Amino acid sequence: MKQRIITFIIIALSVFGVRSAFAKMYIDINAPTITRLPIAVTMPVAGPGSNLNDVQLLYTTITNALDTSGYFAVLNPASFIEKKGGLLLGQFNLSDWTDIGAEGLVKMAYTVDNGNAVVKVYLYDVVQGKSLLSKQYSGNVRDVRYIANSIANDIIDAFTGHPGLAGSKIAFVSKRTGTEEIYAMDLDGSNMVQLTYNKTINISPVWSPDGNRLLFTSYMHQNPDLYMLDLLNGVITTISRRHGLNISPSFAPDGKKIAVSLSFKGSPEIYLLDIRGRILKQLTNTSGINVSPSFSPDGKKIAFVSNRAGGPQIYTMNSDGSDVQRVTFNGDYNASCDWSRNGQRIVFSGLSKGGTFDIYTVAPDGSNLVRLTENQGDNTSPRWSPDGYYIIFVSTRDGHQQLYVMNANGGNQHRIKSTDYGMSAPSWSSRINFKITIK
Amino acid sequence: MNKFIIGIVSVIMIILVGCAKPPLNDIADAKAALESARIAGAQTYAPQEYSSAKGYINKAESDLGTRQYREAKIEALTGKQLADTARQMALDKSKGTPENTGGQITAPSSLADIGIQENSIVGKGSLGTGILIKQLKMIHFAFDDYSLSNEAQQILMENARWLSAHPSIKVQIEGHCDERGSEEYNLALGEKRAIAARDYLIQLGVKKDSMSVISYGKERPLNPAHNEQAWAENRRDEFVIISR
Numbered sequence: 001m002k003q004r005i006i007t008f009i010i011i012a013l014s015v016f017g018v019r020s021a022f023a024k025m026y027i028d029i030n031a032p033t034i035t036r037l038p039i040a041v042t043m044p045v046a047g048p049g050s051n052l053n054d055v056q057l058l059y060t061t062i063t064n065a066l067d068t069s070g071y072f073a074v075l076n077p078a079s080f081i082e083k084k085g086g087l088l089l090g091q092f093n094l095s096d097w098t099d100i101g102a103e104g105l106v107k108m109a110y111t112v113d114n115g116n117a118v119v120k121v122y123l124y125d126v127v128q129g130k131s132l133l134s135k136q137y138s139g140n141v142r143d144v145r146y147i148a149n150s151i152a153n154d155i156i157d158a159f160t161g162h163p164g165l166a167g168s169k170i171a172f173v174s175k176r177t178g179t180e181e182i183y184a185m186d187l188d189g190s191n192m193v194q195l196t197y198n199k200t201i202n203i204s205p206v207w208s209p210d211g212n213r214l215l216f217t218s219y220m221h222q223n224p225d226l227y228m229l230d231l232l233n234g235v236i237t238t239i240s241r242r243h244g245l246n247i248s249p250s251f252a253p254d255g256k257k258i259a260v261s262l263s264f265k266g267s268p269e270i271y272l273l274d275i276r277g278r279i280l281k282q283l284t285n286t287s288g289i290n291v292s293p294s295f296s297p298d299g300k301k302i303a304f305v306s307n308r309a310g311g312p313q314i315y316t317m318n319s320d321g322s323d324v325q326r327v328t329f330n331g332d333y334n335a336s337c338d339w340s341r342n343g344q345r346i347v348f349s350g351l352s353k354g355g356t357f358d359i360y361t362v363a364p365d366g367s368n369l370v371r372l373t374e375n376q377g378d379n380t381s382p383r384w385s386p387d388g389y390y391i392i393f394v395s396t397r398d399g400h401q402q403l404y405v406m407n408a409n410g411g412n413q414h415r416i417k418s419t420d421y422g423m424s425a426p427s428w429s430s431r432i433n434f435k436i437t438i439k
Numbered sequence: 440m441n442k443f444i445i446g447i448v449s450v451i452m453i454i455l456v457g458c459a460k461p462p463l464n465d466i467a468d469a470k471a472a473l474e475s476a477r478i479a480g481a482q483t484y485a486p487q488e489y490s491s492a493k494g495y496i497n498k499a500e501s502d503l504g505t506r507q508y509r510e511a512k513i514e515a516l517t518g519k520q521l522a523d524t525a526r527q528m529a530l531d532k533s534k535g536t537p538e539n540t541g542g543q544i545t546a547p548s549s550l551a552d553i554g555i556q557e558n559s560i561v562g563k564g565s566l567g568t569g570i571l572i573k574q575l576k577m578i579h580f581a582f583d584d585y586s587l588s589n590e591a592q593q594i595l596m597e598n599a600r601w602l603s604a605h606p607s608i609k610v611q612i613e614g615h616c617d618e619r620g621s622e623e624y625n626l627a628l629g630e631k632r633a634i635a636a637r638d639y640l641i642q643l644g645v646k647k648d649s650m651s652v653i654s655y656g657k658e659r660p661l662n663p664a665h666n667e668q669a670w671a672e673n674r675r676d677e678f679v680i681i682s683r
Contacts, residue, residue, distance in 0.1 A: 198523065203626075203656075203658070223653065224653075245627060247623055261627065263630055289624065292623045378619075
């Protein structure tokens with residue numbers, strides 16, 4: 001295992017104006033289909049002392065994040081007709097933007113002051129000629145990418161009523177080095193970092209709610225055991241090395257308890273552990289298979305997969321193991337469940353009649369089953385985004401296993417990153433403001 | 440034995456995590472791992488990792504002396520991870536060399552002692568340790584199923600005869616699945632398949648303590664193709680000789 005060094009990033013935000021108090025919902029993220037809002041983002045006006053590479057990085061990171069969100073169509077700067085215009089309302093012609101089809105407009109000024117990058121951001125509804133946001137962001141010039149993430153999240157918030165997820169990370173498994181190792185990357189596939197190096201099998205990475213830790217199963221000691229990687233100091237601790245399986249971990253919403261499947265008594269059963277791996281309670285007791293626990297956001301319920309009725313199906317129970325209810329009845333194979341952060345839906349992968357695996361969501365009481373993928377290869381391992389608005393999953397639609405993201409309603413399905421090697425077992429973190437690096 | 444010591448120390452380590460005490464156990468753990476790496480031949484096969492691990496452990500001991508416990512703990516844990524990596528690299532690179540295998544793999548000369556010919560070896564276990572021989576045949580399963588077919592039972596009877604005739608051999612039963620469906624459910628299914636074979640072999644008179652089970656789920660397919668034939672080949676139990 002190589003040493004990992006973590007650098008903390010601090011982003012100072014100072015507001016010198018707030019967006020209008022009355023909230024117009026420009027983009028309804030719960031609509032069955034979402035039409036991307038055309039937005040123009042101008043290259044930031046660069047003040048003295050600024051490095052043009054940083055200015056470019058700022059622009060690219062913001063436009064990538066807006067595009068990746070699925071809510072915006074970022075207009076090509078080649079189509080811009082504005083010759084000369086200032087940053088403030090009245091200093092530029094709204095028609096220069098409405099004429100090219102823009103509805104939103106982002107103007108920025110970038111200056112460097114004593115090694116600090118200062119970005120002034122102005123966001124407009126050019127159709128109504130209204131300011132939506134004017135805000136100043138500052139931070140170390142090294143951290144332009146993180147400043148850009150904050151700006152992109154605020155722009156998304158202004159149009160949708162919820163902040164964007166730029167700055168959150170995807171953990172996943174890849175065999176690019178020949179064996180299954182765990183990696184993390186940004187939502188747009190950039191900044192990929194390898195997190196395990198033991199050359200055995202590492203699977204099922206799961207973020208803690210605060211994004212600082214990852215649980216995973218590894219064969220580093222010739223058995224599928226449970227470990228936790230602390231991303232703040234790079235230390236891996238053993239959580240459970242009991243005989244047999246120590247698999248399919250899940251954090252409770254408080255980050256202090258872990259649900260996991262252990263087979264040391266003979267059959268894979270779900271147990272509740274404390275953060276050091278001590279058993280608090282055995283939650284299931286069948287002679288079959290019980291795996292993939294996932295907590296409801298209030299921590300009171302757990303969804304899980306069991307074959308107690310034959311093939312694998314989704315069930316729920318109270319977090320003390322009582323009141324088991326079967327959720328899925330459609331098809332012979334439903335597994336990989338994940339309970340959404342707003343509590344309203346459970347996503348899972350099921351074997352469809354045509355013989356492919358597809359992504360479905362269902363209400364926790366088993367009602368309102370919705371199929372989200374069809375005729376697009378096998379679709380497995382779905383996980384919610386931390387805000388519950390997106391689903392990340394694995395699909396073979398382009399040949400081999402790659403990671404895709406879609407809206408909660410199945411819209412805007414797109415591949416995160418194209419690679420020659422397989423990618424699987426994604427997990428989506430909350431927004432984290434530190435950089436994961438390896439030396 | 441090493442695994443045992445590391446196991447004990449790991450348990451102590453878990454209990455101590457977060458306490459501001461001298462990380463004596465972490466350092467002992469790291470030293471044990473380093474010794475384990477040395478025995479596996481890490482100085483020869485993974486010199487960089489080995490010396491880096493040693494460096495961290497030395498630094499941990501020196502920080503211990505100056506009461507910088509937090510730093511010492513992180514250095515000890517890092518040293519242990521590096522030592523584990525070095526050991527694994529050494530094992531990977533020195534397959535078949537008896538003194539470097541931590542006692543897990545049988546040397547050719549000892550194979551002959553227990554009646555296994557060199558030409559009986561048909562492969563290695565899934566993590567590169569242990570050997571597969573043609574006398575112990577694999578068995579296959581139906582989709583999402585861990586019951587033993589008649590054919591599987593016939594093969595297990597033959598395997599039981601061979602194992603009963605070689606009572607000193609220890610075998611690990613590896614349960615595997617096809618690539619379809621959930622990774623996690625398949626890990627559980629693979630273990631059920633391995634246990635089904637073990638329990639049947641016990642019924643046939645093979646000693647329980649001569650067998651262990653492990654599941655690799657869908658992670659180690661025999662046939663990498665994505666079709667019915669490959670899936671059928673991959674739903675299997677393999678019998679790996681891990682020591683004598």
